[in-house]
Amino acid sequence: TQINNIAKAEITGFEMENQFVFSEQFQLFINYAWTDARYKDWPGETTSVFGVTSSNEDNEYTGVAEHQGTIGARYILPMDERLGRAAFYAEYYMQSGVWLDDSAIQIFPHKTGFQESYENLNLRFDWSNFLGYPVDAGFFVRNALDDEWLIGANSLMQAIGFWTGTFNEPRTYGFQLRYRFGSEVGD
Numbered sequence: 724t725q726i727n728n729i730a731k732a733e734i735t736g737f738e739m740e741n742q743f744v745f746s747e748q749f750q751l752f753i754n755y756a757w758t759d760a761r762y763k764d765w766p767g768e769t770t771s772v773f774g775v776t777s778s779n780e781d782n783e784y785t786g787v788a789e790h791q792g793t794i795g796a797r798y799i800l801p802m803d804e805r806l807g808r809a810a811f812y813a814e815y816y817m818q819s820g821v822w823l824d825d826s827a828i829q830i831f832p833h834k835t836g837f838q839e840s841y842e843n844l845n846l847r848f849d850w851s852n853f854l855g856y857p858v859d860a861g862f863f864v865r866n867a868l869d870d871e872w873l874i875g876a877n878s879l880m881q882a883i884g885f886w887t888g889t890f891n892e893p894r895t896y897g898f899q900l901r902y903r904f905g906s907e908v909g910d
Contacts, residue, residue: 731764732784752795752814760784783822783837790819807852816843823876823888835886838873857903862896869894 736758743751765779795814802809817840824836844867851859875889 731762732760733763734758734760734784734787736760748799748801750797752793752797755792756790758787758789758791760787782825785822785825788818788821790817792817805855807850807854809848809850812847812849814845816845817841823873824878836876836878838876841870841872842868843870844868859899859901859903861899863899864894864896866892866894 736756738756739754741753743753745751761784762780762782765782767779768776769779769782770776793814793816795812797810797812800809800811819840821838822836823838845863845865846867847861847863849859849861853860870891871893872891873888874891876886877888878886
């Protein structure tokens with residue numbers, strides 16, 4: 724095991740968040756981030772398990788996707804306010820590939836610590852002031868398409884010869900119920 728100080732890194736980029744309100748019932752959300760992260764000064768060299776020697780500065784920056792974006796939409800059902808307020812929400816997230824550990828040059832040309840680009844769909848339905856009562860109900864589905872991607876990785880290839888990874892949660896759904904004590908409808 725070795726502890727090193729990575730002397731310098733540079734992160735540049737931009738992020739935008741936009742909300743478009745087409746009507747009281749329909750809104751659209753668009754978010755995008757571009758990030759350029761790289762090492763600028765990391766003394767030394769590393770020899771991979773395949774005998775390839777590389778400058779440490781050539782290592783990939785860990786945990787930062789170059790592109791990330793979300794498109795979301797909310798639709799509020801037109802209904803009598805005495806019955807409450809019901810709304811559907813959907814969001815679609817996209818991300819470019821990302822290195823999850825700092826072993827890129829140790830295991831080159833293999834990409835065991837690299838997560839390819841992926842997408843994720845989440846859905847939600849909320850009904851506040853349900854039928855005129857101080858009750859809010861919600862139903863949600865996370866990872867609606869039951870996709871699988873890595874969220875963490877740990878390479879011990881040079882030390883003991885193996886690599887581990889942690890994956891995202893599978894499709895998850897649930898129901899939420901909230902009662903507001905001492906509330907009047909509309910609070």
